[in-house]
Amino acid sequence: MCLAIPGKVLEISESSGLRTGRVNFGGIVSQACLDYVPGVEVGDYVIVHVGFAISKVDREEAERTYQALESMGMLEGELPPATAEDPEKLS
Amino acid sequence: MKYIDEYRDERIAHGLAAEIRQLITRPCVLMEICGGQTHTIMRYGLDELLPKEVELVHGPGCPVCVTPLETIDKAIELAVRPDVTLVSYGDMLRVPGSSSDLFRAKANGSDVRVVYSPLEALKIARSSPNRKVVFLAIGFETTAPANAMAVWQAHRESLTNFYMLASHVLVPPAIRLLLRSADNRVQGFIAPGHVCTVMGCQQYEELVSEFQVPIVVGGFEPVDLLEAILMLVRQLEQGQAKLENQYVRSVTRLGNVPAQEMLEKVFEVTDQKWRGIGLIPLSGLRLRPEFSQHDAEKIFGMAEIHVEEPIECISAQVLKGLKKPTDCSAFGTRCTPESPLGAPMVSAEGACAAYYRYRRHKALV
Numbered sequence: 001m002c003l004a005i006p007g008k009v010l011e012i013s014e015s016s017g018l019r020t021g022r023v024n025f026g027g028i029v030s031q032a033c034l035d036y037v038p039g040v041e042v043g044d045y046v047i048v049h050v051g052f053a054i055s056k057v058d059r060e061e062a063e064r065t066y067q068a069l070e071s072m073g074m075l076e077g078e079l080p081p082a083t084a085e086d087p088e089k090l091s
Numbered sequence: 092m093k094y095i096d097e098y099r100d101e102r103i104a105h106g107l108a109a110e111i112r113q114l115i116t117r118p119c120v121l122m123e124i125c126g127g128q129t130h131t132i133m134r135y136g137l138d139e140l141l142p143k144e145v146e147l148v149h150g151p152g153c154p155v156c157v158t159p160l161e162t163i164d165k166a167i168e169l170a171v172r173p174d175v176t177l178v179s180y181g182d183m184l185r186v187p188g189s190s191s192d193l194f195r196a197k198a199n200g201s202d203v204r205v206v207y208s209p210l211e212a213l214k215i216a217r218s219s220p221n222r223k224v225v226f227l228a229i230g231f232e233t234t235a236p237a238n239a240m241a242v243w244q245a246h247r248e249s250l251t252n253f254y255m256l257a258s259h260v261l262v263p264p265a266i267r268l269l270l271r272s273a274d275n276r277v278q279g280f281i282a283p284g285h286v287c288t289v290m291g292c293q294q295y296e297e298l299v300s301e302f303q304v305p306i307v308v309g310g311f312e313p314v315d316l317l318e319a320i321l322m323l324v325r326q327l328e329q330g331q332a333k334l335e336n337q338y339v340r341s342v343t344r345l346g347n348v349p350a351q352e353m354l355e356k357v358f359e360v361t362d363q364k365w366r367g368i369g370l371i372p373l374s375g376l377r378l379r380p381e382f383s384q385h386d387a388e389k390i391f392g393m394a395e396i397h398v399e400e401p402i403e404c405i406s407a408q409v410l411k412g413l414k415k416p417t418d419c420s421a422f423g424t425r426c427t428p429e430s431p432l433g434a435p436m437v438s439a440e441g442a443c444a445a446y447y448r449y450r451r452h453k454a455l456v
Contacts, residue, residue, distance in 0.1 A: 003127060004233065004285045016244065018210075033210060036236060036350040047288070047341065050180070050230075051208025052237040054347055055288050061340055 004049040006062035007032070009042055023048060026070065104140065107317040111324050112142040119327050120146045120276045121320060122269075122412050124262060125283035126153035126440025127311050133449040135313040137320075145320065148276070148412030149445075151265055152283050154230045154258075155182045155438035156410065157365040160398040162258045163188035166227045169256065169391060170201040176219060178212040179227035181205045182438045187431060189398040193227075209241035216245065216253035225387045229258045233285045235376055236350035239357035242378065242385050254387035257377060260363055262286050263294050264374035269411060270302045277412055279323035281309040281316065284338040291346025295334050303332040310338040357382060366434060367400065367407035404433035409442055416446040423451045 007023035012034060014020065019034040023046065030051075034040055037053045045062035046053035123129060129149045132138055138147050151157055167188050170177035177193065184194040184205065197203035202222070206212050209226060216224035228238040238255065245253040262283060269275055282295055287308045295306045305326035309319030319337040326333060336342055354376070363375020378386045387393070400407065403421050408414035416422055416435065426432040428444055435441035 004288070016213075017247065018240075018244065030207075031210075033208075033237075033240065035240065036347055036353070038349060047285075049233055049285065050237045051210050052240065052350075054233065054236075054285070054350060055341055057341065 004047045004054060006045055006047050006057055008059075008062065009034070009040060009044050009046060009053075012040075012042055021046070021053070023053075104135075104137075104313050104317055107314065107321055108140045108142075111145065111317070111321050114321070114328055115142055115144045115324050116328060118144045118146065119278050119324065120148060120412075121279045121281065121323055122148045122150045122277040123281040123309065123316070124150035124152040124266070125281075125286070125311075126156070126438065126442065126445075127285075128152075128281060128283070128309060128316060129442050130440065130445050131311055131313060131316055133445040136449075137313055137316055140317075141320065145324065147320075148415075149409070149442040150269075150280075150412060151365065151368060151410040152231065152262065152286075153435060153438050153440040153442070154234065154260065155180075155186060156406065156434040156441045157260055157367065158183070158186065158229045158258045158434065159364040159366045160189055160400065161364065161396050162227070162229075162256065163192070164190075164396060164398060165388070165393055166225075166256055167191055167193060167196050168393070169225050169387065170196045170203050171199075172223075172391075174223050176202040176204060176215060176222045176224045177227060178204045178206050178215055178224060180207075180229070183227055183229065185431070186434050186437050187401075209237050210244075213241050213244055213250065213253060216250050217248075220252060223252050223254065225254045225256055225391075227256045227258075231260055231262060231283070231286050232290045232354075233283075233288070235259045235358065236289060236347075236353050239353045242357050242382050243353060245385055246382060251384070254385050254390055255378065256387040258363070259358065259376035260365060261360070261374050261376070263298060264371050265365070265368070266295075266298055266306075267301075268368070268371050268374075270298070270304060272411070274413060277304075279305040279307070279327060281319045281323070282306050284308060284310045284315075284341055287336075287338070287342040287346065289347045289350050291344050291351075292334060292336050292342055293344050293346075299332055299334045305332050306334050308334075308336045308338050308342050310341070365410075367404075367410045401432055406433035406435045406443070409435055416443040417450065419443070423447060 007025040009021040011022040023032045032048045212226040307319045307322045358376035361377040431437045435443040
């Protein structure tokens with residue numbers, strides 16, 4: 001549960017008073033709280049831990065880390081079940 | 092994928108290992124704190140790539156592993172109440188308490204649910220106003236700001252049915268304890284990259300000057316870890332003790348300030364028991380008094396309990412870097428991920444689980 005997974009911010013809105021992003025993690029789209037990364041905008045890549053973005057990273061770093069985690073089989077249990085909402089890959 | 096190649100390129104990895112081999116003149120014991128790093132080391136066999144002079148021992152950086160037995164027992168006690176919905180991260184369900192686990196409570200009809208984020212626990216509380224929703228919140232400094240935000244939000248929304256049973260742990264006091272103990276063997280530390288992403292690496296400057304011990308903040312890729320090991324070996328060989336940051340692409344000196352501010356608003360530092368290690372002064376976080384209406388232990392009037400660890404489990408020595416998982420007589424036989432004796436075999440980040448996954452065939456022959 002301590003992993004931090006990179007994803008791309010697709011959309012930013014407000015949810016229950018929190019700045020919330022729809023974030024694409026290699027095809028799985030999930031919500032993440034963006035309150036701890038106030039400068040982040042749509043199109044940016046963030047590292048997300050238990051539903052909270054904790055830092056902004058560049059795209060190459062995001063793709064590299066995601067694939068490394070995937071190949072180590074470490075993503076299981078870290079993301080909500082896949083939704084077919086957005087099949088777009090990280091890029 | 093040029094960037095992936097760059098961080099996992101075998102030639103670069105072998106090059107770094109060769110550089111370490113060339114540099115090293117005497118044995119050294121290094122500890123990686125974080126369980127995620129332990130997994131990378133095992134997965135890629137980095138320990139086998141290194142010269143025999145470098146001994147890697149694995150630290151206590153697995154939040155599931157160090158959650159006290161008492162907290163698990165309390166969570167089970169709450170879960171079996173008919174008015175409670177107990178919510179936690181998936182790994183926590185199979186962690187053995189003193190006589191049962193949350194998974195068994197769930198199988199017996201208790202309302203136990205798994206979430207990926209504390210905000211989902213809040214959602215459950217919002218949509219089930221007649222249930223008392225208890226979030227079993229564990230974690231190091233990486234996770235604590237997320238847990239803090241859940242309480243902050245519940246408070247802001249006047250969600251009176253959301254409670255937290257918390258077990259938060261802090262890395263620097265654990266390093267201090269290891270360095271002060273008489274049987275310490277560790278001569279250099281790889282500090283956890285994501286904890287430092289939140290807290291900044293400045294926290295570790297004090298430890299370096301207090302104990303004259305080299306600390307390098309490291310990432311999670313094979314090349315990250317080999318580079319961090321090289322930086323530590325170089326310092327040791329040159330008789331230096333500095334704080335260095337290998338994981339510059341994520342870690343800054345000051346860290347994530349908004350996250351730290353939320354931690355400060357919601358939690359205060361307190362003494363904390365670590366499973367397998369014992370009480371470490373000022374190594375945990377508890378809710379500030381103004382949030383006591385969300386504090387499960389206070390609201391449900393839970394008494395202090397004390398539970399003994401199973402005798403056969405050597406996780407205490409494993410978490411302190413004194414023993415390897417394969418030194419345990421129960422490893423891979425009476426203790427497996429399916430039927431664990433101790434938490435390091437349960438969590439994906441636990442050292443015993445890492446050895447089981449990548450080294451058990453070697454260990455059992």
